[in-house]
Amino acid sequence: xxxxxxxxxxxxxxxxxxxxxxxxxxxxxxxxxxxxxxxxxxxxxxxxxxxxxxxxxxxxxxxxxxxxxxxxxxxxxxxxxxxxxxxxxxxxxxxxxxxxxxxxxxxxxxxxxxxxxxxxxxxxxxxxxxxxxxxxxxxxxxxxxxxxxxxxxxxxxxxxxxxxxxxxxxxxxxxxxx
Numbered sequence: 001x002x003x004x005x006x007x008x009x010x011x012x013x014x015x016x017x018x019x020x021x022x023x024x025x026x027x028x029x030x031x032x033x034x035x036x037x038x039x040x041x042x043x044x045x046x047x048x049x050x051x052x053x054x055x056x057x058x059x060x061x062x063x064x065x066x067x068x069x070x071x072x073x074x075x076x077x078x079x080x081x082x083x084x085x086x087x088x089x090x091x092x093x094x095x096x097x098x099x100x101x102x103x104x105x106x107x108x109x110x111x112x113x114x115x116x117x118x119x120x121x122x123x124x125x126x127x128x129x130x131x132x133x134x135x136x137x138x139x140x141x142x143x144x145x146x147x148x149x150x151x152x153x154x155x156x157x158x159x160x161x162x163x164x165x166x167x168x169x170x171x172x173x174x175x176x177x178x
Contacts, residue, residue: 007039008131008161008168009051011104012139012150013124017178018104019151020049021158023131024171026056036171043067044075047105049175053129054099062088062101066112077105081118089116100128106177131158131165151176 006027011020022039025032040051041063050066052059065087069080081103088094094114101112109126111119125143127136138157142148148156154174162170 006167007053007129008135008158008165009039009053009102009126009128010132010135010139010154010157010161011049011051011102011109011126012143012153012157013104013109014143014150014153016106017150017176018049018106018109019149019154019174019176020051020102020104020126021151021154021172021174022051022129023158023162023168024173025167025169027167032169035169038173040173040175042175042177043103044070047075047177048077048103049105049177050101050103051128052099052101053132055097058097058099059101061094061097062099062112065094066101066103075105077103077108077110078118078120081110081112085112085114085116085118088112088114102126102128104177129168131161131168134164134168135161 009022024036026034073079135157138160142153162168
């Protein structure tokens with residue numbers, strides 16, 4: 001899958017806290033169409049955070065599918081992710097959707113792709129989107145070298161990414177579950 005442009009989503013788990021944030025920029029080609037979009041959602045009675053990178057319409061479809069799958073598997077983050085990835089990859093319509101999802105609960109975080117990937121990071125940091133590598137690098141440095149909370153790390157790392165990635169702005173939304 002090509003790098004999905006048009007956003008940065010970052011999740012960090014530190015101690016008992018998990019935070020996920022995203023920028024607000026919606027880009028069509030090389031034009032900024034919207035500055036304050038909300039790309040992070042709370043799911044399953046606010047126990048799961050989910051963020052998307054890619055086509056907005058595709059992401060909304062995937063959020064709905066994932067939320068239904070979560071209900072079916074009683075909030076089991078990993079099982080619902082595997083089922084969504086399987087359906088996403090094999091369904092005639094869904095397999096053409098261009099997006100990535102980052103999902104997290106208190107125990108784990110995952111990246112879900114349309115190629116059937118369900119990836120669990122080794123370091124409790126998940127990043128997707130065109131600014132994802134910048135936010136990931138910043139978050140890793142902040143986790144190792146500061147006493148910042150998960151939410152503070154997400155906020156600062158996304159600000160750093162916004163200063164580097166032209167598809168990422170500094171209108172940030174950060175959600176936290178403890």
